[in-house]
Amino acid sequence: MAEPVLKVENLKKYFPIKRGLVSSLKGEPQRFVRAVDGITFEVGKQEVFALVGESGCGKSTTGKLIVKLLQPTEGSIYLEGNDVTNVRTREEVLAYRRKVQIIFQDPFSSMNPRFRVFDILEEPLLIHGIGETRAEREELIYKALEMVKITPPEDYVGRFPHMLSGGQRQRVAIARALILDPTFIVADEPVSMLDVSIRAEVLELMKELKEKMGVTYLYITHDMSTARYFADWMAVMYLGRIVEMGPAKRVIDNPLHPYTRALLAAVPEPKPERRNIIKELPIRGEVPNAANIPPGCRFHPRCIFAQKGLCDVEHPKLVEYEHNHWAECHLVGKY
Amino acid sequence: MSKNVLEVKNLKMYYFTNKGVVKAVDDLSFTLKKGEVLGLAGESGCGKSSLGFTLMGMPTPPGKIVDGSIKIDGREVVGLPEDVLRKEVRWQKISMIFQGAMNALNPVYTVGYQMIEPLVYLKGMERDDALDRAQKYLELVGLPGDIVYRYPHELSGGMKQRVIIATALLLEPDVVIADEPTTALDVVVQAQIINLMKKLKKELGLSMIFITHDLSILAEISDRVAIMYAGKLVEIGDSEKIYYEPAHPYTQKLLAAIPRLHEDVERLEFIPGQPPNLINPPKGCRFHPRCPYAMQVCKEQIPELKEVDKDHYAACWLL
Numbered sequence: 001m002a003e004p005v006l007k008v009e010n011l012k013k014y015f016p017i018k019r020g021l022v023s024s025l026k027g028e029p030q031r032f033v034r035a036v037d038g039i040t041f042e043v044g045k046q047e048v049f050a051l052v053g054e055s056g057c058g059k060s061t062t063g064k065l066i067v068k069l070l071q072p073t074e075g076s077i078y079l080e081g082n083d084v085t086n087v088r089t090r091e092e093v094l095a096y097r098r099k100v101q102i103i104f105q106d107p108f109s110s111m112n113p114r115f116r117v118f119d120i121l122e123e124p125l126l127i128h129g130i131g132e133t134r135a136e137r138e139e140l141i142y143k144a145l146e147m148v149k150i151t152p153p154e155d156y157v158g159r160f161p162h163m164l165s166g167g168q169r170q171r172v173a174i175a176r177a178l179i180l181d182p183t184f185i186v187a188d189e190p191v192s193m194l195d196v197s198i199r200a201e202v203l204e205l206m207k208e209l210k211e212k213m214g215v216t217y218l219y220i221t222h223d224m225s226t227a228r229y230f231a232d233w234m235a236v237m238y239l240g241r242i243v244e245m246g247p248a249k250r251v252i253d254n255p256l257h258p259y260t261r262a263l264l265a266a267v268p269e270p271k272p273e274r275r276n277i278i279k280e281l282p283i284r285g286e287v288p289n290a291a292n293i294p295p296g297c298r299f300h301p302r303c304i305f306a307q308k309g310l311c312d313v314e315h316p317k318l319v320e321y322e323h324n325h326w327a328e329c330h331l332v333g334k335y
Numbered sequence: 336m337s338k339n340v341l342e343v344k345n346l347k348m349y350y351f352t353n354k355g356v357v358k359a360v361d362d363l364s365f366t367l368k369k370g371e372v373l374g375l376a377g378e379s380g381c382g383k384s385s386l387g388f389t390l391m392g393m394p395t396p397p398g399k400i401v402d403g404s405i406k407i408d409g410r411e412v413v414g415l416p417e418d419v420l421r422k423e424v425r426w427q428k429i430s431m432i433f434q435g436a437m438n439a440l441n442p443v444y445t446v447g448y449q450m451i452e453p454l455v456y457l458k459g460m461e462r463d464d465a466l467d468r469a470q471k472y473l474e475l476v477g478l479p480g481d482i483v484y485r486y487p488h489e490l491s492g493g494m495k496q497r498v499i500i501a502t503a504l505l506l507e508p509d510v511v512i513a514d515e516p517t518t519a520l521d522v523v524v525q526a527q528i529i530n531l532m533k534k535l536k537k538e539l540g541l542s543m544i545f546i547t548h549d550l551s552i553l554a555e556i557s558d559r560v561a562i563m564y565a566g567k568l569v570e571i572g573d574s575e576k577i578y579y580e581p582a583h584p585y586t587q588k589l590l591a592a593i594p595r596l597h598e599d600v601e602r603l604e605f606i607p608g609q610p611p612n613l614i615n616p617p618k619g620c621r622f623h624p625r626c627p628y629a630m631q632v633c634k635e636q637i638p639e640l641k642e643v644d645k646d647h648y649a650a651c652w653l654l
Contacts, residue, residue, distance in 0.1 A: 054521040165609040166379075195378040195548060200592045200603035222522060225551075229594040229603065252596060266526035267596050268551040272574030275556055276537075278530050283523060286491050 004042040004078075005216045006066070006184055011039050011075035013061050017291055033291045035061040037240035038075070040318075043184075043216055043233070050219045050231035050248060052263070056287060057237040059220045063186040066218065067102045068093055079184065098128055101177035105189035107169035111161045117172055118157040121145070124180055144175040147213075148205060167198035171205065178209065188220045203230050224267050228252050236260045239290055239298045242318065246325030256327035258282065258303050258335065297330065305335035339406075340509045340542045341367035341390075341429075346403035348389045355614040359385040359398065361566040364640075367510060370540040374557030374574070376550055376589075378610055382566040383546045384434070387514045390544070391431050392420045408509045426453050430503040434515040439499050440487040447483025450502050457506070472501040476531055493524035497531065504535070511543045517552060529555050550593060554578060559646075562586050565611050565621040568640065572647030582649035585622050620652065628653055 014032035036058040043049040051059040064070045066077060068087060076085040079099060087096050104110040111120055121141045124130075131137035145153035148171040161169055170190060177185055187206065191199040203226060209215055219231050227234055227248055234248040236259065244257040255261045262283035285302045288294060294301050300311040310330055318328040348360040359382040367373050377383045388394055390405060392412055405412050407428045415424065433439040441449055450472075451465035460468070470480030476497040487495060496516060503511055513532070517525040533556060535541050547553055553560060554574060561571040562585065570583040581587045591604035608625040611617050617624055623633040632652050640648040 054523065167609070196550070196592050197378055197589060197606040198609075199605075200594075201605035201607075203594075204603065204605065224522075225594040225596045228596060229600060249599070263522060264596070266522040268526070268529065268549070268555045269596060270551045270554040270578055270590065270593055272554040272557065272560075272578050275554065275558070275574065276533070278533050279526060281523065281526055281530070286493065286524075287521075 003045050005045050005080055006043045007078040009040050009076045011036055011065060011077065012073045013065055013070060014073045031291055034240050034293055035290060036065065039242045041235055041242065041245060043218060046210055046214050046216055047233060048210065048217045048219050048231040050221060050227040050234040051237055052221060052224060052227055052234055053237035054222060054287060056290060058240040059237050060188055063102065063188045063218060063220050067100050067186050068096060094128060098180050099182050100184045101180060101182040102186040102188065103173050103177050103190045106193050107173045108161065110173060113161055116157065117159050120172060121176055121179055124176060128180060140179060144179040147178060148175045166194050167201055170194060170202050184216050186218045191226060192223065224252060224264060239293055241298065241328060243299065244327045250325055256321055256325065256332045257329050258305055259299050305331055337369040339366045340369050340408055342406040344404045346405060347401040348385060348394050348398055349401050350398045352397055357613045358566050358616060359613060360389055363568050365561060365568065365571060367542055367544060369542050371558050372536060372543045372545055372556050374553035374560040375544055375546045375563060376548060376553050376560065377563035379548060380610055381563045383563050384514055387431065387512045387546050390512055391429060392425060422457060426508065427457065427506045428508055429510045430508040432500055432503045432511065432513040432516045435519055440495060442487050445483065446485055446487065446498055450483065450505065453506060469505065472505055476501045492520055493527060496520065496528055509542060511541055513543060514546045532556060550589060565616055566613055567621060569622065570649040576644060576647045582643045582654060583651050584626050584628055
């Protein structure tokens, strides 16, 4: 792996559950939703690291912790070797956000509908005090729009978000993240709201920007197929833990963890000849509540290979089974 | 050869808005055979959901059926008065599985209460008999029967979607329309629901129109596939033909835009531009402004559906 730009160590985020008056008087202990429960990973320069999982697995919370929209309960985050876990004051956060930006899932709700494209892109410049005169800022805005292929920019700066198509809106959101020339971008489901025909366009653009501007991405998604296409590395999350991690293609072609297998088996593929076959899904039950995490391996109640006395008792460790390919399961190679 | 349960001919449904007439469904013809699943795909705004609601006899206002015919099991339903539609057609002859199971159930009533409503009011069944029947159908979709006494908030997303499916089947309709039935669900739950629909298709011989924007999901269940673009049908045929020998450039491009799970793709294709405004659709072929092969004739005349192969039709001047 190349020199890590971002390093996350034993990161945890627990959200307290509100207690009623009665239960606090009874002295019942405070309970927590363990959204992110001790994850460790590194992202190398100009690489794309995908976090994959079902809703509620903690992937978006991880993204928010990294851009400092949330403060971690425990653990550390390093950016280019510097510990940024306790970045808190306004100045520190501002300096940090010049380097780390985020793209949200829904470009319609992440933009102020009463702002024109110009204002949307000018806002980060004003916040960070970049460009002294309006003319300077205008130049930067035009450059950013050209970069995301919204051309000619003068036709678009006056438009409101509702006057753009879905793909254009998401490209403006990308331009807003890029205008500060960040080193790291958290892309939280950036294409899942887009039509297939333009999804590829946005992914291609993000790929191109990676090469041209040296951006590094954390790509948060539920879609294994786009992760294979876009990402170099992949981590599969389940109930706040990384259960498998490795090169994206390797994880998909040779999954080690039973959960990854189940996820992969569930992905629909455009192969109509299989339409009358009822697919085997090697998983049972539903995702348990993150406030009530099962003991032992947290996947064991749903795992069809789980062994009594082992999986329901002992928490497995994340072990490197192949070069750079990790899994957190007692039974790798034994099921 | 099995008979047609649904015949749609020259169907036109326009929205009469302040800004102008939106031609959301424009001159569509197709048939659905008994026991067959017809997949209907297209980008958002192509009119696929509008078509679903129109077939149910309830185009969303200000939409109106302008022309054409819809025959369900041989009976013409266009032009039937609303009370006849409600009493005799909707839910009994044709039913719908809605998009977004989360919002399709009423949170203040138990599952059973809302499921038996059509049985009690349309069929005049006793409440207890109706509840028995609801339980039978819940078991059919893989849920415990006592779910009838639960409230929607007690169920997970996948369970709610199963309730919606059971409700749509309760009156044993001839045709079921499934409008994006898996969109808001996680991958594993989505695969379970698709499996369920395959099972129902096999066991009950369901005739279904499956609407989605996701061609991968469509391939999992459809016997035939229809591709819509800007209110028109551009291609229709057996699934194998559509996926492996697509004739229309739009279908070809859509398929090339799908990332594959087990294959490496150097570059994904995409379709530049965006679907046209349906108030003022482009003259000629509606796809011509985005089509890489557009010729002069494409800009002037609307192509008709032509038979490319046996039971495989496409509307394109290149053919």
